[in-house]
Amino acid sequence: MASTESGAPAVETLAALDAGSLAMLDALVVASGWNQTADDWALFARHGSVHAVRDADGQIVASGAVLPLGASAAWISMILVAPGSRGLGLGRSVFEQCLRTVKAAGRIAMLDATPAGERLYLQYGFTPLWRLSRWHRGPVDGSAATAAARSDDTGFDALAALDAEALGLDRSAVLGELMRRADSRVLRHAQAFAVVRGGRIAHHIGPLVATDEVSAALLLRELTDGRTPALFVDVPDDRPLLRRQLAEAGFTLQRGFVRMAAGDAPARGQSAFIHAIAGPEYG
Template sequence: MASTDGALSADVAVEALGALDAHTLGMLGDLVAQSGWNQTRDDWALFAAHGTVHAVRDGSGRIVASGAVLPMGPRGAWISMILVDPALRGQGMGRAVFAHCLRQVQSADRVALLDATPAGEKLYARYGFVPLWRLTRWQRAGDASARRAPRSEPGPLDLLAALDAEALGLARPAVLAHLALRADSRVVRHSQGFAVVRAGRVARHVGPLIATHEAAAAVLLADIADSEPGPLFIDVPDDRPLLREQLAAAGFAPQRTFARMALGDAVPQGQTAFIHAIAGPEYG
């Protein structure tokens, strides 16, 4: 994901943030809102706890650009949250933060992965990133007729994490646990898969949705659509005809597209056919 800008300014100073206090979280939250994204304070807390949050400040100390690196498994790392204050775009801040994140990943000898918007894809291609596959964000406004189901307990989270790692090709048990165990999250289970539904800034997010075949994923999606009355986002690989048909019938509409991209040798190879919705462009 990215908010990209123009030519790189040589004097852009990028810092790695430490613990995120309420004031810092507020500034990062402002960037999310200005960019129209869906992340919450819980998401920033996850990046700080298990990865690194990078930032650019203006002369008053206000955070005006951000980026995040989230290591996954022994060889991978996700780059995301490349956000810039809309009033300050075009000054090279987004590119500076991204380059800083990429250097961190490469210095650790990890494969860099990300989910790019169309504008971001052009930038990342210049760095050598190549697209792996494509996906689309679908959104649905609130549905008052949906029955709100009681919150599901995650159950054997280690088994869910194992299936998630098989699908992604990267182990991320701490990330999955953080998403699933939030007070406002649900884990919807099926004998052949599972999905996490969590709160977002403007809509609840469905993902990851992992299942061994698309028909099982469709059962999970139907359960979620029928039990969540509020607005929903879900990011689905484009090569899922059954899910796309079901989403359209359930009142979802395409919002934006992404490209899964990678840079580095030995790109992790998972069972991508098991991925029916990603955890989000910030997590893969």
């Protein structure tokens, strides 16, 4: 494993993701039990940057991604370390490189942290904004199809505008790519919309954006009724109607997250419109 003069592991910024590097990055996702796919890694590389640490044999053993959003922020995610290389400070090193990348671009760093990650990120000046939880349900009736609900691929501009108002950041390019994937669906119900996309373990519902929780609940019920594949949905903790509805639909809590930001005046938007996030990797 290469190191800098200070002894810290050398962190490489991957200029391109070839088949070999994608396979190694995917292996990190599998080893960590995460849900991302090769399409996600490719999106990070196209719109942002992917950072990695290699061992002496050239294998990628740690990773991180930076995804610029809007004009002022960037999301840090995918801090992964291979099981056999943990405890060596590789995760911290690749995270520090991601943070340097964000600061060099003059952007505000944001992320969704696990409880263990929260303790680390507090040391780097990150501040908690609000908390959320991942809910999971296995396949219903053994279906491997996408969640049953009305698909609406029209009105992208209106949907992207509502998403930008909710997040406080324009991520229309990223949102458009998520919506256009072959295994994605865009669902709309009055003033609520959601994207459902495929994942390695489960389909992911999010973002789910609506001007009120009742509208969000109606769309979520449509998404989760009937035959569905395994599903993940990451919901803010202060959504009592949605949490009750998910529990009644057979979802269970899997893990908590906290949205955090480093720097002055992070974009907040209309967070009351966010009823499920696009994922910890997308905000």
